[in-house]
Amino acid sequence: MILDGEGVVLDEQGRSDFNALQTSLGAVGRRSGNKTAGNAIFYAFDLLYLDGHDLRGLEYSERRHLLDDTLRGFDGAIRISEEIEADPAALLEHACRLGLEGIVGKNRDSRYRSGRTGDWVKLKCVQSEPFFIVGYEPSKAAPGGFGSLLLAAYKGDDLVYVGSVGTGFKERVALDLRAIFDKLAWTRKAPPMAYDGKRAVVWVQPTLIAEIEFRQWTPDNKLRHSAFKGLREQEDNASVYRMEH
Template identity: 80%
Template sequence: MTKPPRPPRSKPLLRDDGGPLQSRPIRKRNPAQPALPFDPMPPRVEPALALLKQKPPPGDDWGWEIKWDGYRLAVHVEPTGVRILTRGGYDWADRFPGIEAAARSLGPASMILDGEGVVLDEQGRSDFNGLQNSLGAVGRRSGNLTAGNAIFMAFDLLYLDGHDLRGLEYRDRRHLLEETLAGFGGAIRLSEEIDADPVAILDHACRLDLEGIVGKNRNSKYQSGRTGDWVKLKCAQSEPFLIVGYEPSTGAYGGFGSLLLAAYQGDDLRYVGSVGTGFKERPSVALRAMMDKLPWRRKAPPVAYEGNRRVVWVQPTLIAEIEFRQWTPDMQLRHAAYKGLRDRQDNADVFRLDDDEGR
């Protein structure tokens, strides 16, 4: 005998009039309502750094461009405004008003651009001294701490409209960067890739008195620190060091004959030699005045020192940009020349022997 069908366990939803309940029609999205991002914008990204090499790596998977001589910056274009972060994490948007204004005009897209803030000379080369005159000792004495003529050379794109791009290969990030800056001029510019043999590019860069070139592995994802995915080849090395003392001199600009320098090694400072050339009169006078106003001056050196010079030791606070040719076997600077004074606030740039010793 066939069983009768089982009654339904539940009754269909009914309206008061007995008809079935219908879904409400979906309303169209209000364009004024903000869209939720796919990925939250990171508040800060530790930059990828280039590993110093004596010759280019083999293979064709490398993109090459000019090495710019200025301040490493990350431009954050956000719904609430623009931030221009230094390598140390300080917001210097007020110091780069031209770059800040240009970044605003890139909106309403949200993005993070990685690049270098520079001042160009008449030949179109980056001029660190020109940038330092605005942001360093001379600018401070005049009360002007802005570089209105600075431009931002963008060489990577880390975030775009809700998408964190750090997981993409460099070739894809570069393509998106070129699309984002296509036709855009002014204080934000694309750092152009040069399609040529890197040895020939470096030779040409050195003949033009440029600092060197940078190569990036097109297959690499964006990783903070020196991983080897980015490399740099230099015509002459240039790095920031802490000033730990000076050698007085009555016959030299500013009243000092040389500066004694130190780099970080772990959490400690290590003496790396001195610099006695490259000084100009006005910046030297300003530098001596700054050193004499430092709150800590005493006979004991802040670093291990075995020399017999007559030295005035100072608090290791001021950061000097030094150009040099090479290191001695005992890690002292050879053929060093003073280029300018970096801002004390951005001490993340100070050279670390841990990163480069032995290379």
């Protein structure tokens, strides 16, 4: 058989954990924390080929029926991904509330086609929080611009580095930000927070607050898959994300 699905590593609550999957793939069989490369699970949600028969021309509802029959009672490293019939918006909201990465939907009447065809959709859970802009990495491709912004959040009374963001900027916004940074140059020798990175950074006064969308936190408390959404009006520092986890 040929299956279509996704490899995952589950956390203690039975949720897929992308960070744990990355760790396990890098482990190559050796232990990494309490995860190893051998405990990944393949969740199948489609069946393309079975016992010499190409099933791609069948509607998904038929392929799914054959998949259910083929994997019924099987509880090994390959498992079947359950179907849930519900309002997509309500289902996505519930998935995000449970701390899942999102949901995937397939058109029951569709034949199997490779590539981005619109026959299936992936809806991801996205978090959005405000963070301080504390510096930027100068752009090598566009002198006078920046490649990414460095972000910080409060942990107690101290600012802590939480990662960088390099996407989501419109050209006009990027130019305006770069002009503002020149007026907010950090003049002290020590940066505004502890930073052990090796990138060339131009530090700025931590007064600008950016709204950032991101998927989740990495184990070392950095933002994963972040995107810049815009600047927020100056507010009390209490409105900026505080690292309580």
